[in-house]
Amino acid sequence: xxxxxxxxxxxxxxxxxxxxxxxxxxxxxxxxxxxxxxxxxxxxxxxxxxxxxxxxxxxxxxxxxxxx
Amino acid sequence: xxxxxxxxxxxxxxxxxxxxxxxxxxxxxxxxxxxxxxxxxxxxxxxxxxxxxxxxxxxxxxxxxxxxxxxxxxxxxxxxxxxxxxxxxxxxxxxxxxxxxxxxxxxxxxxxxxxxxxxxxxxxxxxxxxxxxxxxxxxxxxxxxxxxxxxxxxxxxxxxxxxxxxxxxxxxxxxxxxxxxxxxxxxxxxxxxxxxxxxxxxxxxxxxxxxxxxxxxxxxxxxxxxxxxxxxxxxxxxxxxxxxxxxxxx
Numbered sequence: 001x002x003x004x005x006x007x008x009x010x011x012x013x014x015x016x017x018x019x020x021x022x023x024x025x026x027x028x029x030x031x032x033x034x035x036x037x038x039x040x041x042x043x044x045x046x047x048x049x050x051x052x053x054x055x056x057x058x059x060x061x062x063x064x065x066x067x068x
Numbered sequence: 069x070x071x072x073x074x075x076x077x078x079x080x081x082x083x084x085x086x087x088x089x090x091x092x093x094x095x096x097x098x099x100x101x102x103x104x105x106x107x108x109x110x111x112x113x114x115x116x117x118x119x120x121x122x123x124x125x126x127x128x129x130x131x132x133x134x135x136x137x138x139x140x141x142x143x144x145x146x147x148x149x150x151x152x153x154x155x156x157x158x159x160x161x162x163x164x165x166x167x168x169x170x171x172x173x174x175x176x177x178x179x180x181x182x183x184x185x186x187x188x189x190x191x192x193x194x195x196x197x198x199x200x201x202x203x204x205x206x207x208x209x210x211x212x213x214x215x216x217x218x219x220x221x222x223x224x225x226x227x228x229x230x231x232x233x234x235x236x237x238x239x240x241x242x243x244x245x246x247x248x249x250x251x252x253x254x255x256x257x258x259x260x261x262x263x264x265x266x267x268x269x270x271x272x273x274x275x276x277x278x279x280x281x282x283x284x285x286x287x288x289x290x291x292x293x294x295x296x297x298x299x300x301x302x303x304x305x306x307x308x309x310x311x312x313x314x315x316x317x318x
Contacts, residue, residue: 002071015088051071
């Protein structure tokens with residue numbers, strides 16, 4: 001079962017993972033503000049994840065860990 | 069099974085770069101190459117002056133800070149004193165292509181056995197977005213508010229083509245980090261540049277076409293699109309020099 005986890009406090013909300021995701025299941029959590037003052041990215045539907053790690057490949061801040 | 073996690077050669081600290089800055093991606097690729105080659109204990113990095121000046125806080129290997137543009141000269145000294153260590157520099161375009169051009173060209177022509185990671189984002193980032201030697205013709209920057217005028221400011225310096233014309237350097241490649249495919253190619257190129265040094269094959273330089281969303285005045289994704297539309301046509305990707313494979317063929 002693919003599992004994607006975000007270290008939310010490191011996220012700067014740049015959104016590159018959002019655009020990289022082929023399943024379009026990542027979005028910025030507009031109602032959350034992290035330590036740095038950004039809205040961090042998060043996954044909306046874990047069951048649709050295919051563990052391609054495109055999000056983590058494009059993330060400049062190593063926020064994302066992908067397991068399967 | 070872990071498919072992707074932060075490489076060990078990258079310290080577990082937040083990077084100071086702006087949101088969406090591709091420096092973070094390239095830092096990670098360098099760290100992945102160090103991890104995969106198992107050279108974290110012997111690698112010595114040379115940090116530049118520019119946005120990446122604090123790279124010494126981010127890599128888990130030994131790091132040295134060089135004066136502006138002098139990273140290839142410092143790396144030459146370290147490599148000659150400690151030939152068993154793996155020495156790399158990480159430099160931006162203002163550092164490598166402007167003030168450090170002499171050091172870069174001479175280190176290349178001497179074919180010093182070092183690895184250079186060169187970030188080309190067509191602007192001076194740390195100082196606030198002034199025109200760099202690599203800014204595109206017509207590009208608006210703080211010091212070229214009407215666009216870069218090539219009649220007074222000259223044409224952009226194509227570092228990979230310039231260095232590939234020399235007989236010295238062993239490996240020159242230009243890559244980009246604007247999409248997943250290009251990031252994966254950049255990873256291969258950076259790993260090869262380190263492998264070349266491990267095998268004693270001489271000077272390797274990887275030019276990475278990057279973005280600077282803050283100083284370009286764009287969102288991170290718009291900046292990556294601009295890389296695709298404007299930067300890559302002017303700075304074509306590819307291998308510009310590869311003496312290592314010629315030797316292999318003979």
